[in-house]
Amino acid sequence: MLISRFLRSSLTLSLLGSTLLVLAPSCTDDTDDLSLKNQETITFPNTETKQALYPEGVQFDAQNNYFVVSSESFGTIGRVTDYGTYEPFINDTSLISSVGLSIDRTRPRLLVAVSDPGYNTARSTPRTLRKTARVVIFNSTTGVRTNYLALDKIFRPGQPHFANDIALDGSGNAYVTDSYSPVIYRINTQSAFSLFKQDTLFAPSGPGIIGLNGIAYNAKGYVVTVKSDTGVLFKIPVNTNGTGGDVTKVTTDQDLTGGDGLLFQGDSTLLVVLNKQNKVVRLHSTDNWATATTTGTFTTPDAYPTTLARRTDQEPYVLYSHLNALQSNQQPPVVKFTIQKVRF
Template sequence: MLQLHSRAFFGRLAAVFGAALLLTACSDDDAEDSSPALPSTVAFTQAGLYPEGVQYDATGNRFLVSSQTRGAVGQVKDDGTYTQFADDAVLVSTIGMRVDESRNRLLVAVSDPGYNPARTSAATQRKLAGLAIFNLTSGQRTAYVNLGGLRPTQNHFANDIAVDDQGNAYITDSFAPIIYKVDAQGTATVFLEDAQLGAPAGAFGLNGLAYHPGGFLLVAKSNEGALFKVPLAAPASLTRVTLPQALTGADGLLLQDNTTLQVVTNAQAKVYRLASTDNWATATISGTFSTPPQYPTTLARRQGADSYVLYSNLNALQANQNPPVSVFTIARVTF
């Protein structure tokens, strides 16, 4: 009898411990489920905004978007709320942007493709290339640099921006075969000018670029679907990255890690993930994300390796679509 009672006692004891473990496990699961999940898409309504650039400001928990038609920079929350972040008379059309968190600034490429009727002019249309810098907290403009003035006889379109560890900014020009450099003190120079980076009149040449901590830039050339590696110490010794296929319409770039690069191709409505094992002498395609035919342009990094692509619908703007597009989407990229 004693043996039977002991077995019953230990059986009940085991059941109690089992229930406790189950509750603990459920509690852990609930804690994991309660952590906020990243949204798969963020849609916001701003009729005719036509943003080309997007960045994520982790401190402010917001996306920042540019506008070819208004010039102003906006901020977008995960619930789709859009408010203006910064505006200035020099912002004819805002294109690519770069959040520089360590220096609490937002760098904005400024051009004039003629889509902002309130600010375009004969003096600036297809001739403007500028860099505007804003305080990331207040939205106040702290600097403006006229880049096109370095080559006043050429057409210009400042497109995208990369920032190195020292705070130097590099800006591509889609209408001239030029990459500009603006140092941390605001002095602008022509970092690289090379005929092979040019494009036929009316076509977009240089576009997205990314800074690699190995001491070089990776730069996209849209009309050829090419990718170039440009050493910071000797930019004239640039080389073409060997790719398995042309990335036609290559636009925004995002360096996921030292051996992985994401490339938006608006002409193909895709984001390609490239991998390199030889320090970007060559690269292979390791993943593809297909987007709706809404003219994706560029990427924003959010929470580590996660990236979001902007559906700009610039093709509708270029076609003078009426009514204009009202809803724009920022979508999480999954390969």
Template sequence: MLRFPTPLLATRLGVLAAAALFATACDKDENTASAPSQVNFTQTALYPEGTQYDEKNSHFLVSSQTAGRIGQVLDDGTYTQFADDAQLISTIGMKLDADRSRLLVAVSDPGYNATRTTAATLKKLAAVAIFNRDSGAKTGYVNLGALRPSAAAHFANDIAVDNAGNAYVTDSYAPIIYKIDVNGTASVFLENSALAAPAGMFGLNGIVYHPNGYLLVAKSDEGALLKVPLATPANFTKVTATGLNLAGDDGLQLLDNTTLLAACNAQGQVYRLSSTDDFVTVSRTGSFATGDVYPTTLARRGSESYVLYSYLNALQKMQSPPVSQFSLTRIAF
């Protein structure tokens, strides 16, 4: 028989429910409050492009176009080396695959690491290095450019991982998205001349996996956003973004099934894009101005998003003295 609570019991239940709601709200407030608005770290001429946040180990991870090594950054700005290897010429985008306890790192050679660049790798390298997320030990290295040795140039830029553990990697100098399966076997996932960019310009850039079975990919030279089905990649389409200027779109971050963040470095903006039709179209629902810091990639920390102030524009201009302080800034719309 269904029994209804007595008035006293109902009162107690109400108090407990209110307390639970209050505790949840407090936890949320405390989590937000404990996330710093900005983390500044000093490493002269480091010029990081990629970042991720490791919840388990409570640190940000950052790459370096000039040193190659992977660094870890604490909230107080302490920077220490997380991993390094002679094969890391310039490290670009990164993807922390927490489910498999690994960090995947895009490796290229734009010529900024004077101690490791070679004639054989300069603007010809597209690779992915894989590290244990706890120890920093290198567990794999995949030379993707070797799949298309005749291409005029290569530049591995960013990485997405699907639910099965397959990785997808953009090449900014060749019109290619690579795939590395869970066994480490590499292949060309998509190659199409329509994905090409003018010589010397970045084409394919940031990439994220959508759980509905497709990739969202930034194409920087056009300021375009592409939708690439995993089952039929040749049927990729351009997401309609009427009235939006996404020029220089770089790092992408999927917040939920309908919301995407896009860092547009040359604009000094991070845009929040929303879709009601499974990313056939998007509209802008927020923007965050960074200033002239060349924002590149994004890290998710709990319910917060951080954007990396890379200052790669200063590196490209060979600014002297070089930039010494870099930042990870919490985005607020």
């Protein structure tokens, strides 16, 4: 009788174990469950479309768990989920070509660099064409416009301007590059703007050439910016009165021609997107960015990568913009774009 009970118990446990094996989900490192692991490659829009968005800027909205992208061809700000679902978020008439983006997570604000390279024929005018450097600020949750800042009015109005990228410091002040003029603007938290730094070192090498491009703020109290046409990396300290200090060149072992988006990972590591070289490089500095050496390279497809988004401290994503197709008026245009996790 004891043997019989033992056999029945063993049989019951065996059947229960089999059932658990069938019902238990697979939890390996290769899982595709997005609730357990962030998607590595996000292609958008995930529906059939003929709309060539040509996004240049990307940010991750951690509060709402989606990416935000710009559009040089339409100006529209869109939202992108991990599944590649794209939906228009902001379609404001002030957005001729939306370029760089920055999300201020503590306020909440979405700052948009706006220019007019001539790609949005519905909104481009002779008055704005290649003469526009503005930042338009929206509530990052509702999309309501809260401010419109015409930065080009305080430096050579009517001359070449192209607002490109935006960096925020820890207090919420913004620093904005102008690719067609040798200046960096500063916007304080009350939306008052001024010239942060003007220097002939920032001047582009010719008309219509992209000079200053990506910019990033370092918590030690300075900004770093890259000049695309020459591949030079500059460091500019932030003075206590909010102006820029002396400009110094960062000596590197890397060709940074085509330098675009920048992203600090801590104080000593900087990621640099090289759009024409189709790669992202990781630089490390041991002397507070007097010099830097390459510690990693992430090669992309031939997709003209532009900017980076920080999903978590250790999860940078790069945007494949295909802007070279827009610049060359490629037909048919590119209609699918990618946000890709960067792994070195």
